[in-house]
Amino acid sequence: MNCAERLVAIFGSQAEVARRFRLDRAVVNNWVKSGYVPARWAMEVEHVSGGQVTAVEILNEANARKPIRLKSRPDGESFFGSALSGSDTMNKYAPAKRISSFHPPQRTLMGPGPTEIHPRVLTTMSQPAIGYLDPVFVEMMEELKSLLRYAYQTRNPLTFPVSGPGSVGMEYCFVNLVSPGDKVIVCRNGVFGGRMIENVERCGGIPVIVEDKWGEPVDPQKLEDALRKNPDVRIVAFVHAETSTGVLSDARTLVEIAHRHNALAIVDAVTSLGGSPVLVDEWNLDAVYSASQKCLSCTPGLSPVSFSERVVDYVKARKDKIHSWFMDMNLLLGYWGETTRTYHHTAPTNSLFALHEALLLIREEGLDNCWARHQRHHIALKAGLEAMGLKFLVKEQYQIPQMNAVLCPEGVNEAEVRKTLLSEFGLEIGAGLGPLAGKIWRFGLMGYSCRPDNVMLCLSALGSVLDDLGYPVHVGDAEAAAHGAYAAMHAEAAKAKKKREAAKAVA
Ligand SMILES: Cc1ncc(COP(=O)(O)O)c(C=O)c1O
Numbered sequence: 230m231n232c233a234e235r236l237v238a239i240f241g242s243q244a245e246v247a248r249r250f251r252l253d254r255a256v257v258n259n260w261v262k263s264g265y266v267p268a269r270w271a272m273e274v275e276h277v278s279g280g281q282v283t284a285v286e287i288l289n290e291a292n293a294r295k296p297i298r299l300k301s302r303p304d305g306e307s308f309f310g311s312a313l314s315g316s317d318t319m320n321k322y323a324p325a326k327r328i329s330s331f332h333p334p335q336r337t338l339m340g341p342g343p344t345e346i347h348p349r350v351l352t353t354m355s356q357p358a359i360g361y362l363d364p365v366f367v368e369m370m371e372e373l374k375s376l377l378r379y380a381y382q383t384r385n386p387l388t389f390p391v392s393g394p395g396s397v398g399m400e401y402c403f404v405n406l407v408s409p410g411d412k413v414i415v416c417r418n419g420v421f422g423g424r425m426i427e428n429v430e431r432c433g434g435i436p437v438i439v440e441d442k443w444g445e446p447v448d449p450q451k452l453e454d455a456l457r458k459n460p461d462v463r464i465v466a467f468v469h470a471e472t473s474t475g476v477l478s479d480a481r482t483l484v485e486i487a488h489r490h491n492a493l494a495i496v497d498a499v500t501s502l503g504g505s506p507v508l509v510d511e512w513n514l515d516a517v518y519s520a521s522q523k524c525l526s527c528t529p530g531l532s533p534v535s536f537s538e539r540v541v542d543y544v545k546a547r548k549d550k551i552h553s554w555f556m557d558m559n560l561l562l563g564y565w566g567e568t569t570r571t572y573h574h575t576a577p578t579n580s581l582f583a584l585h586e587a588l589l590l591i592r593e594e595g596l597d598n599c600w601a602r603h604q605r606h607h608i609a610l611k612a613g614l615e616a617m618g619l620k621f622l623v624k625e626q627y628q629i630p631q632m633n634a635v636l637c638p639e640g641v642n643e644a645e646v647r648k649t650l651l652s653e654f655g656l657e658i659g660a661g662l663g664p665l666a667g668k669i670w671r672f673g674l675m676g677y678s679c680r681p682d683n684v685m686l687c688l689s690a691l692g693s694v695l696d697d698l699g700y701p702v703h704v705g706d707a708e709a710a711a712h713g714a715y716a717a718m719h720a721e722a723a724k725a726k727k728k729r730e731a732a733k734a735v736a
Contacts, residue, residue, distance in 0.1 A: 526676025
């Protein structure tokens with residue numbers, strides 16, 4: 230029996246193997262058909278099978294079936310003349326031979342991002358590379374833009390992923406909208422508002438800071454007052470969902486105020502997009518950016534942005550040259566624009582395949598179902614955490630489901646808990662940042678990580694670690710509370726469905 234068949238025998242069926250490895254069944258079927266499990270799964274197989282199939286067996290079998298052949302000519306023969314020939318010269322710069330391929334462990338990711346990635350997204354990402362001007366790729370780009378418009382609920386033609394993480398999306402907005410000497414209002418209620426201030430300063434702008442307490446939303450009245458005091462401000466910036474505290478600000482109201490004072494709004498939707506409503510058109514957001522590794526559950530490294538026509542006109546009317554070649558909106562339009570496709574930079578093609586698939590999953594689920602799922606698991610997690618006696622940092626009405634910031638109880642070593650969760654349960658949660666370092670834990674429920682199995686694992690793992698540290702928790706209470714919350718929500722949903730069906734029957 231080969232290793233793939235042994236796994237099927239151990240777990241009872243191909244479907245069960247697929248479930249254990251969080252893979253599509255077709256992938257497992259392919260392992261069985263080809264007679265080996267690819268080498269990159271070696272560590273994972275040993276872990277998941279509890280050592281019944283070892284990593285060495287996987288590696289040996291995979292190597293026998295598909296040996297790695299890299300050399301196309303005999304050793305020592307070189308195109309580059311004698312100076313570089315011979316392995317001794319080359320080895321001077323090479324790392325030690327014992328370094329082998331990297332196989333990351335399987336983790337449950339419940340921090341502030343990155344999240345776990347759906348197997349369909351991982352599979353798509355490992356498809357063959359193609360050129361970024363290949364007609365097939367160009368077709369995919371158009372679909373990707375429309376899927377992003379769906380996620381952002383906008384018709385903005387200028388909606389596309391910037392190559393780079395969320396910080397690049399943030400910088401992209403500031404670099405294009407802020408000229409030297411411009412006054413910009415930045416609302417700060419956590420770490421990322423602080424980053425916005427840095428961006429304004431680096432663009433040569435003058436930040437006017439509207440300060441709110443960490444853990445509280447941006448106060449619309451304070452923004453109104455600041456705009457009255459500074460009538461020359463043309464740009465307002467704020468973070469919709471502050472990841473450092475888990476608080477949601479009222480984007481619609483803040484943008485309304487900005488527009489009333491003739492200012493455009495830059496909105497950080499890094500943590501909100503996909504997890505809570507971000508209604509770009511309905512709320513009239515001007516420049517909005519997000520990141521691929523939060524509720525979109527893709528690999529890090531892409532920042533979806535969307536710009537209104539107002540922003541495009543504003544940037545086009547700028548008299549000075551934008552102070553970044555890479556981020557100049559006018560230049561990038563040549564690649565991502567509606568009609569043209571000319572070389573701007575080498576787009577990260579496989580990451581873009583992955584984002585396409587991640588957004589397709591959201592489209593298939595339905596955005597409103599996706600928001601509801603985040604809310605449902607947040608309610609269950611909260612019920613469990615509160616049953617343990619833990620308190621949320623943010624008042625209930627401002628909490629975002631995807632980022633749950635909880636106060637670390639007095640006398641408990643915050644870092645020790647996180648370390649033990651990772652080493653003993655393979656569970657990653659987030660720490661507090663800035664003034665909240667050592668004081669809170671951040672439990673992410675984002676995208677593909679937002680699942681009931683993660684909620685239950687997290688509660689029982691945390692309960693067990695806190696109990697070991699002598700914190701008075703009744704083991705099992707948290708899980709029971711979460712189960713209770715799920716049951717109540719299911720009953721509520723069933724009642725609502727019955728009511729809808731009855732109304733339909735009458736109609
Ligand atoms: C609200 C917010 N803005 C910006 C960023 C920066 O994104 P990235 O880490 O992808 O550069 C983050 C990252 O966590 C964030 O949470």
